[in-house]
Amino acid sequence: MKSFFDELYKQHHRDLFQFLIYMVKDRAVAEDLVQEVYIRVIKSYHSFRKQSSEKTWLLSIARHVAIDYFRKQKRKRDRIIETFDWTKNKESLRDGLPLPEEVAVMNEEVKEMYRALDKCSFNQRSVLILRYLQGMSIQETAEALSFSESKVKTTQHRGMKALRTHIEKAREGGGDIE
Numbered sequence: 001m002k003s004f005f006d007e008l009y010k011q012h013h014r015d016l017f018q019f020l021i022y023m024v025k026d027r028a029v030a031e032d033l034v035q036e037v038y039i040r041v042i043k044s045y046h047s048f049r050k051q052s053s054e055k056t057w058l059l060s061i062a063r064h065v066a067i068d069y070f071r072k073q074k075r076k077r078d079r080i081i082e083t084f085d086w087t088k089n090k091e092s093l094r095d096g097l098p099l100p101e102e103v104a105v106m107n108e109e110v111k112e113m114y115r116a117l118d119k120c121s122f123n124q125r126s127v128l129i130l131r132y133l134q135g136m137s138i139q140e141t142a143e144a145l146s147f148s149e150s151k152v153k154t155t156q157h158r159g160m161k162a163l164r165t166h167i168e169k170a171r172e173g174g175g176d177i178e
Helices: 002-024 027-047 054-083 108-119 122-133 138-145 149-173
Strands: none
Touching (some): 002 054, 002 122, 027 054, 054 122, 108 122, 108 149, 122 149, 138 149
16 A cells, blocks of 8 residues: 555646646645545555546546535535625635746746636546646546536536637736636
């Protein structure tokens, strides 16, 4: 088990971390989620049947961890919204989530693409990240996301179309993607 885990970490940690940072856009949160993925790997090691590659198995776990994180954040937001005094605090309602420092040094077009990617659906974003940023094949992406290959192709096509639309709207409006 220890050698399996060490090898898994050595080969796939960077891809795992990049996937999560692209999903949550916060380095500290991504680091916490990586730890959660490794905890789940240790707990479910016995059930790994090697029907897919270790990388797709790991990224599948990461995707589920990200989904759980977003659900938890939504529940927190909903509780805050219920108790928030809307008459007093209108100007303090800004989204303060910082982009990863890697994004800060990128040129403006790449930043624009990342902002547009945030506007895509969760499934579209997952497919586009795995296909284009992680360089996974359609088959590997399908395995990691528990999708059929045709669903990956359709989601990829729709995601690229949505990405183009969001970028064009931002350029027509002469400002940021909102």
